[in-house]
Amino acid sequence: MVRVSTIEDREVIGASPVERTDALEDKAPEEELFTINMGPHHPAMHGVLRLVVSLQGEVVKDVRPIVGYVHTGIEKSCEDKSYWKVIPFVERMDYLAYFSNMEAFCGVVERLLDMEIPDRAKYLRVIHLELNRIHSHLVWLATTCIDLGAISMFWYGFRERDKVLDLFEMSSGQRMHTRYFQVGGVMEDIPRGFEPKVRAFCAEMGSRLDQYEAILDRNEIFLRRTKNVGIVSRERLLDLGVTGPLLRAAGEPWDLRKVTPSLCYGELDFSVPVGTVGDGYDRYRVRMQEMRESLRIVEQALDGLPEGPHIADDRKVCLPPRDELATSMEALIHHFKLVTEGFRVPPGEAYYAIESPRGELGCFVVADGSAKPVRVHIRDPSFVNLQMLREMSLDGYVADLIQNVAMLDPILGGIDR
Amino acid sequence: MPDAPGLELIAQELNGSFEGAVLGTYYEHEQGALVVNPERVLDVLGWLRDTPGQEYRFLASLHGADYLPGEPRFGVHYELLCMPRVERLRVKAALADPGGDELPEIDSCTELFPTADFHEREVYDFFGISFRGHPDLRRILMPEDYVGWPQRRDFPIGGDPVLFTHNEVELPRWYE
Numbered sequence: 001m002v003r004v005s006t007i008e009d010r011e012v013i014g015a016s017p018v019e020r021t022d023a024l025e026d027k028a029p030e031e032e033l034f035t036i037n038m039g040p041h042h043p044a045m046h047g048v049l050r051l052v053v054s055l056q057g058e059v060v061k062d063v064r065p066i067v068g069y070v071h072t073g074i075e076k077s078c079e080d081k082s083y084w085k086v087i088p089f090v091e092r093m094d095y096l097a098y099f100s101n102m103e104a105f106c107g108v109v110e111r112l113l114d115m116e117i118p119d120r121a122k123y124l125r126v127i128h129l130e131l132n133r134i135h136s137h138l139v140w141l142a143t144t145c146i147d148l149g150a151i152s153m154f155w156y157g158f159r160e161r162d163k164v165l166d167l168f169e170m171s172s173g174q175r176m177h178t179r180y181f182q183v184g185g186v187m188e189d190i191p192r193g194f195e196p197k198v199r200a201f202c203a204e205m206g207s208r209l210d211q212y213e214a215i216l217d218r219n220e221i222f223l224r225r226t227k228n229v230g231i232v233s234r235e236r237l238l239d240l241g242v243t244g245p246l247l248r249a250a251g252e253p254w255d256l257r258k259v260t261p262s263l264c265y266g267e268l269d270f271s272v273p274v275g276t277v278g279d280g281y282d283r284y285r286v287r288m289q290e291m292r293e294s295l296r297i298v299e300q301a302l303d304g305l306p307e308g309p310h311i312a313d314d315r316k317v318c319l320p321p322r323d324e325l326a327t328s329m330e331a332l333i334h335h336f337k338l339v340t341e342g343f344r345v346p347p348g349e350a351y352y353a354i355e356s357p358r359g360e361l362g363c364f365v366v367a368d369g370s371a372k373p374v375r376v377h378i379r380d381p382s383f384v385n386l387q388m389l390r391e392m393s394l395d396g397y398v399a400d401l402i403q404n405v406a407m408l409d410p411i412l413g414g415i416d417r
Numbered sequence: 418m419p420d421a422p423g424l425e426l427i428a429q430e431l432n433g434s435f436e437g438a439v440l441g442t443y444y445e446h447e448q449g450a451l452v453v454n455p456e457r458v459l460d461v462l463g464w465l466r467d468t469p470g471q472e473y474r475f476l477a478s479l480h481g482a483d484y485l486p487g488e489p490r491f492g493v494h495y496e497l498l499c500m501p502r503v504e505r506l507r508v509k510a511a512l513a514d515p516g517g518d519e520l521p522e523i524d525s526c527t528e529l530f531p532t533a534d535f536h537e538r539e540v541y542d543f544f545g546i547s548f549r550g551h552p553d554l555r556r557i558l559m560p561e562d563y564v565g566w567p568q569r570r571d572f573p574i575g576g577d578p579v580l581f582t583h584n585e586v587e588l589p590r591w592y593e
Contacts, residue, residue, distance in 0.1 A: 111446045241531075
């Protein structure tokens, strides 16, 4: 005997977030909605994203993202850590843009402290932020192409990404989650030999991007899968709070590096690529061009890299140089106090936003004068951008839904925090 | 950013249009903020969004904070952004704790800013601030059947009872 679900059953399960056909409803088969779960454990979901999808045949009639599967309460944990111990926590939110997360958090604490960082630190930060953007876009490109069935692109993308990670390893000792940025500057100066390695990478990367485009730009499958798919109007994107390459692909030239140049972005020459239609293809083009612009930024930052200290000379906030510990009592005391207790931040609240590879990454911190923040909130671009998925995918095919998720470039670590 | 006098002008105009809407202003770290009466928050946001010369049409972020032991206890922050002038303005609604199991309430701004949907769900999820008129106010990151408001300051870190697998002997099928 077939058991039909009753009204009581539905109440037990909880109200469905999507439009669906109930088992009791009498509908013609072609009008019936078929509701399924996509994910959370599926390679095409870029992490653990769960989509509840209502399908009519192969056409998506409703879709709702359900998130929270990798929620680890990072924001709550940050409230229990002194400021300098928060840095490794926020890094692990958006795990492909760890330098951006660090910059957002360190930047907001520097604002609360009214602290100016040395020029060299600004340039070093920009070099790492832009290498990070290339790294993040390469992972996006590789995984997107694997969603579209192009496995060779996956290997090429990860090959170059590994070279960026080699550079991070050289400057900071870690490949991912480097904790390289400190409040007041960066942890260490770049080692000898780093600069030629970065220059060699920049020289090579341009031709690699040409090769990727040679693979994809005239690939009929790729073009058919991405062109005119997932278009949402620019006005609607702004209403939904979407930022980053997704917004720029729709024709809005909004880039926080340009409009509110923090660090040394104001001194560097780069352009903001924009799309025209706002479909998947434009999103791809914008990200490819952004990688080229990032290469230009890195090269210029290396050219203009000023001499000087890499961290601010404020012994109440920054660790004293290692060699001073053996000769200076005060340095030893401050080192001890900074490590055990951390520095204190005067009461206040601040919000600081930067352009991460995925859009506006904002960090909001409330300080109460102690060594621990009262509240740390990260406005993660993936979290906000995910809201556009429904409008991208309605009345499209399931295959396009996969493409749309890929083009969103959601990082679930950042969404769930 | 509107500078400190500019912020006062905005506050004055708002109080002229909506009696008692702005309770105070503060200006720190090169950013101005309006402290508003939570009952009038929609009036304020709507005015800031639609008045010519203001046009804060982009809601960059919406987040909550718990100021325990301060009063009023909760704050809901709206980080507004005017893209043409590249100006940010924070609107902060100060919410008192009604006490007991009652949740503090504030109007949802999803009609004005559709992006607030996820943000408000997150604030509800973590602080237990209820948004009146939100189309789908459910928990977003915590499990749907979770009890408690984890980012309130009086919610302990690591305070959840954890039942380890070795408890299976004493408490058979504890996971149910």
